[in-house]
Amino acid sequence: MRTSRTPSGFTRRAVGGIALATVAVVSLAACGGGSDPLSAGGDGSGDSPESIIVGSANFPESETVANIYTEALRANGFDVTTRFNIGTREAYIPALKDGSIDVIPDYTGNLLQYLDPSSTATSAADVDAALPAALGPELTTTTPAPAEDKDAVVVTEETAQRWNLTSIADLAEHSSEVIFGAPAEFQERPGGLPGLKSKYGLDIAADNFVPIADSGGPATVGALASGQVTAANIFTTSPAIEQNGFVVLEDPQNNFAAQNVVPVIRTTKSSDKLTEVLDAVSAKLTTEGLLSLNDAVSGDAKTEPAAAAKQWVTDQGLDIPVS
Known part of the structure; x- marks a missing residue:
């Protein structure tokens, strides 16, 4: 509504699991x-x-x-x-x-x-x-x-500490390692991957993007918390951020508009x-x-x-x- 290179524990079976979760979310939404x-x-x-x-x-x-x-x-x-x-x-x-x-x-x-x-x-x-x-x-x-x-790029506390992340710019040098979860349209929208690349140099390869169709909801949160994705597009008023100890990366270039x-x-x-x-x-x-x-x-x-x-x-x- 959110691979060729996989981190530890992230397999093609995991990608398939997220895809099934996505289908389930869409089916529930239709009902x-x-x-x-x-x-x-x-x-x-x-x-x-x-x-x-x-x-x-x-x-x-x-x-x-x-x-x-x-x-x-x-x-x-x-x-x-x-x-x-x-x-x-x-x-x-x-x-x-x-x-x-x-x-x-x-x-x-x-x-x-x-x-x-x-x-x-x-x-x-x-x-x-x-x-x-x-x-x-x-x-x-x-x-x-x-x-x-607002939209935000969110990571786990463990990822933020391991890579010393405070802003989206800090994530850019790890572009090849980042598996990014977000709604499918995030790939094309100006404030999505194109904006993150042009403003911060965060370049997510097509194979490292996982579409999850619940707009930062439970499927996205679960994928981030479990390590199936490294970073995710989650909205700033999501209770899941505090509940899971997630870290919202700063957006000093205002990639995400008001x-x-x-x-x-x-x-x-x-x-x-x-x-x-x-x-x-x-x-x-x-x-x-x-x-x-x-x-x-x-x-x-x-x-x-x-x-x-x-x-x-x-x-x-x-x-x-x-x-």
């Missing part, structure tokens, strides 16, 4: 969150501007935030249908445009780079300024939240009321709050995303109309 949005097509939400289809990507944080949008919108009189676990931007951006969904949470920097691969904006201000043109006439956003969840949570909306479904509700949610969604939500959902408590979202909405006073 979650209601009907398949990509089979719906057209304007599934009907003619009413207050009838909204909320979607999510295929990882827990996205589903949790999508549930927050759902709860807040329902509290304000919207008739909401949910279609969760759609997949990556390559799946859900077309779903927005064809009317399969109307609203989905995204992240400003990666959204910009997906829509405009030539963009060099990395700061929050520059990314926000560039987004409207990149969105085009079919899509729009409301105000981004203070909450930020990643504030933002609702992306099909323009034809946008309205003042929708904007007001989503802005109210975004104003209260902080990075610390996102970490707490992720810990509730992916930590020991294993709270369902819908339940965690409902509690957060209540705690923030967003379970009643905003005006």
Whole structure:
């Protein structure tokens, strides 16, 4: 949603195991969150501007935030249908445009780079300024939240100590030894392997890249913790980083752009009321709050995303109309 030269314990059988895990993740994602949005097509939400289809990507944080949008919108009189676990931007951006969904949470920097691969904006201000043109006439956003969840290059503490790593630049001299785990699209996205190579000289050979389709989730975490991969793309608000003692390598060249949570909306479904509700949610969604939500959902408590979202909405006073 993440070989020719193999380190100790990493075999072609291990690669096959990750591939099977990837298939399992994709299969589970296809089963979650209601009907398949990509089979719906057209304007599934009907003619009413207050009838909204909320979607999510295929990882827990996205589903949790999508549930927050759902709860807040329902509290304000919207008739909401949910279609969760759609997949990556390559799946859900077309779903927005064809009317399969109307609203989905995204992240400003990666959204910009997906829509405009030539963009060099990395700061929050520059990314926000560039987004409207990149969105085009079919899509729009409301105000981004203070909450930020950035991509990161993550290694185990043992690897960081062995190679004396503090930043991505330190990893570059070990390029030939690094087995890198990430979603398949990380190979091509500007902020993925191309950016790591151009900014830091971290050159990952095709045979040393392991695609894992859970967007830094349990399969990616398991591969890193077990040593099946040396480094991985995991988001900075993942509870697994602290739980496993992983080390987030510094990104002084800002390869990974600002990643504030933002609702992306099909323009034809946008309205003042929708904007007001989503802005109210975004104003209260902080990075610390996102970490707490992720810990509730992916930590020991294993709270369902819908339940965690409902509690957060209540705690923030967003379970009643905003005006």
